[in-house]
Amino acid sequence: MDVPPGLGERGLSIWEAMATEDVPRNALVLEAARLADRLDELDNIIQGKGVLNLMQFRVHLWEDDGEERNVNVEVKFAAPLAEARQQAIALANILAKLSPADSKAAASPAPAPATLPANVSPLQRLMQKQKA
Structure with missing residues (x-):
């Protein structure tokens, strides 16, 4: 299976660990990566270690005198911490959809134990827990 171009170190790790022959699943895996x-x-x-290069492109404008003028356009985030939170939520949602069904069953909360009267001994409580 071909590795999609442009993936970084962590994205490549996710792709290699989770990609299969299932095309719809791979679409989610690629987005997670x-x-x-x-x-x-x-x-x-x-x-404070870098600059986010999400989108950069050049626009060609023509002046009245017929001369071409290049204008560089950059898209930047004003609030990277808020954006990181949103991206983390999106990643968690995708990974939850990709997780196997058996991990969902393990993550489901255990049923609440039956309430026992106050006069029940600790041994009776322990026996009730073992039954549950």
């Missing part, structure tokens, strides 16, 4: 890489970039910004 991209989100992980984006979170790494956002973390670098938050720590």
